[in-house]
Amino acid sequence: MKICCIGAGYVGGPTMAMIAKQCPEIAVHVVDLNQSRIDAWNSEKLPVYEPGLYEVVAEARQRNLTFSTRVDDAIAEADMIFISVNTPTKTFGVGAGRAANLEFIEKCARQIARVSTGHKIVVEKSTLPVRTAEAVKRILASAENGATFDVLSNPEFLAEGTAVEDLLNPDRVLIGGESKLAIDALADIYANWIPRERILTTNLWSSELSKLTANAFLAQRVSSINAISALCEATGADVDEVARAIGTDSRIGPKFLKASVGFGGSCFQKDILNLVYLCEHFGLREVAAYWEQVVSMNDYQKRRFAEGIVRTMFNTVSDKKIGVWGFAFKKDTNDTRESAAIYVCRDLLRERARVTIYDPRVSEKQIRADLIASCSDMQGVVSEHDRKLIENNVTIAANAYEAASQSHAIVVMTEWDEFKSLDFAKVYASMQQPAFVFDGRNLLDHDQLAKIGFDIHAIGKSLQD
Numbered sequence: 001m002k003i004c005c006i007g008a009g010y011v012g013g014p015t016m017a018m019i020a021k022q023c024p025e026i027a028v029h030v031v032d033l034n035q036s037r038i039d040a041w042n043s044e045k046l047p048v049y050e051p052g053l054y055e056v057v058a059e060a061r062q063r064n065l066t067f068s069t070r071v072d073d074a075i076a077e078a079d080m081i082f083i084s085v086n087t088p089t090k091t092f093g094v095g096a097g098r099a100a101n102l103e104f105i106e107k108c109a110r111q112i113a114r115v116s117t118g119h120k121i122v123v124e125k126s127t128l129p130v131r132t133a134e135a136v137k138r139i140l141a142s143a144e145n146g147a148t149f150d151v152l153s154n155p156e157f158l159a160e161g162t163a164v165e166d167l168l169n170p171d172r173v174l175i176g177g178e179s180k181l182a183i184d185a186l187a188d189i190y191a192n193w194i195p196r197e198r199i200l201t202t203n204l205w206s207s208e209l210s211k212l213t214a215n216a217f218l219a220q221r222v223s224s225i226n227a228i229s230a231l232c233e234a235t236g237a238d239v240d241e242v243a244r245a246i247g248t249d250s251r252i253g254p255k256f257l258k259a260s261v262g263f264g265g266s267c268f269q270k271d272i273l274n275l276v277y278l279c280e281h282f283g284l285r286e287v288a289a290y291w292e293q294v295v296s297m298n299d300y301q302k303r304r305f306a307e308g309i310v311r312t313m314f315n316t317v318s319d320k321k322i323g324v325w326g327f328a329f330k331k332d333t334n335d336t337r338e339s340a341a342i343y344v345c346r347d348l349l350r351e352r353a354r355v356t357i358y359d360p361r362v363s364e365k366q367i368r369a370d371l372i373a374s375c376s377d378m379q380g381v382v383s384e385h386d387r388k389l390i391e392n393n394v395t396i397a398a399n400a401y402e403a404a405s406q407s408h409a410i411v412v413m414t415e416w417d418e419f420k421s422l423d424f425a426k427v428y429a430s431m432q433q434p435a436f437v438f439d440g441r442n443l444l445d446h447d448q449l450a451k452i453g454f455d456i457h458a459i460g461k462s463l464q465d
């Protein structure tokens with residue numbers, strides 16, 4: 001059996017590495033157009049940072065896992081083809097800012113139709129609007145060299161930072177399709193390491209829609225607790241205490257109730273906007289408005305946090321040094337897509353702050369590129385003014401102490417474990433007074449910090465009363 005996966009990103013790379021590890025008899029070929037990404041997958045420094053991933057890749061790479069840019073060859077040789085390309089929000093034309101851009105999916109389908117012979121199973125791994133498989137099937141049906149296809153939907157539920165653990169031990173695997181033979185072929189692969197009762201099968205449309213719905217529900221929980229965090233700050237309630245109190249109700253459950261400066265990541269916002277667009281398309285205005293509010297609440301939370309910093313620091317951060325701890329959208333990943341840090345830093349820069357950023361896994365190049373992109377309009381144009389602000393007022397620090405040194409405030413943006421065990425007396429002594437801390441993750445020990453003398457502010461807490 002030969003598998004090909006188109007797209008060697010955060011999903012394609014780790015999922016295929018896990019299949020190759022668990023199924024040594026299957027040859028797995030992951031292809032991408034991006035040569036430098038492929039080179040990185042073949043090197044010691046993988047393009048994706050995930051705990052435990054290097055070991056999985058290194059083991060399988062020597063045996064049955066190949067990374068290359070030979071897309072046509074990989075498609076031609078494969079019995080089963082996963083499509084795991086990006087499906088970002090459209091930035092132009094009809095549905096701009098909401099609909100998914102399916103350009104990359106369509107190109108893959110056309111390439112598969114052009115190159116294939118015989119019978120192949122095509123698996124949608126990317127997250128797609130419900131009924132995309134219909135378009136994929138129509139394109140594949142145009143294959144001129146007699147090839148035939150079954151199309152399956154097999155959305156991925158891994159979370160970044162825990163990808164290896166999630167792939168090893170998923171709550172469920174979801175396979176949607178019409179052909180029992182094709183569904184069984186894919187289920188048999190997963191059954192090499194996942195109990196059969198966790199492999200769910202549905203029709204194509206339920207599978208496609210379940211992925212968008214799962215992300216919408218997860219994001220909705222974060223927005224719900226973040227909405228309550230604002231009320232906690234106004235009333236003296238403590239959001240972590242409220243989360244614990246409601247989370248022990250088994251009907252609510254404790255997960256995804258951690259208040260924060262706002263959810264980030266490449267998918268929550270994109271997938272909800274996609275859901276909103278779909279609802280509007282089907283004339284379901286109230287349903288669309290309901291889900292859109294999850295994203296509005298998230299924008300409010302990020303804005304509220306940045307405004308709170310300025311207000312607390314005597315209504316000005318102009319020419320003040322602000323040390324930012326963390327830039328990734330969550331801990332244990334180098335991914336910064338839609339990270340709340342980007343927007344909070346942008347807002348502080350526009351208030352003329354001098355921002356010094358430290359993240360253990362994110363490169364300076366990535367941070368600068370993200371900040372520039374955050375200032376661009378729909379056409380990608382960035383004003384000279386914003387470009388100068390970023391050039392002159394952003395510094396990258398080598399560690400958390402350096403970011404904090406001489407600063408007026410520390411802002412915790414990512415919940416990296418290393419921030420919890422710093423020498424806070426040393427941090428305090430190196431800062432300007434009053435030494436403000438804004439904990440956007442409720443990560444630090446606020447009592448201990450207050451005792452040292454910090455002026456501490458956190459999400460959903462009124463610590464100064």
Ligand SMILES: NC(=O)C1=CN([C@@H]2O[C@H](COP(=O)(O)OP(=O)(O)OC[C@H]3O[C@@H](n4cnc5c(N)ncnc54)[C@H](O)[C@@H]3O)[C@@H](O)[C@H]2O)C=CC1
Nearest residue numbers: 007008009010011032033034084085086087104126127156
């Ligand atoms: N990042 C995540 O944690 C999760 C992502 N997803 C979904 O999986 C899909 C992929 O996401 P990521 O891996 O994060 O994206 P990514 O942007 O990291 O990777 C996609 C890759 O596809 C490549 N590509 C695009 N068109 C191509 C073509 N025609 N031929 C060959 N390669 C091509 C790109 O060069 C890129 O390297 C998206 O639909 C996303 O919504 C689903 C679950 C989790």
Ligand SMILES: O=C(O)[C@H]1O[C@H](OP(=O)(O)OP(=O)(O)OC[C@H]2O[C@@H](n3ccc(=O)[nH]c3=O)[C@H](O)[C@@H]2O)[C@H](O)[C@@H](O)[C@@H]1O
Nearest residue numbers: 156157158159160222256257258260263264265267329330
């Ligand atoms: O489709 C996807 O891309 C994936 O999206 C999320 O995974 P991911 O975005 O990688 O990470 P999460 O752990 O879900 O965190 C998302 C964001 O929400 C924030 N968050 C999460 C949980 C919480 O309680 N509070 C909170 O602020 C995180 O800090 C992060 O910024 C889902 O959890 C995955 O199941 C899904 O496969």
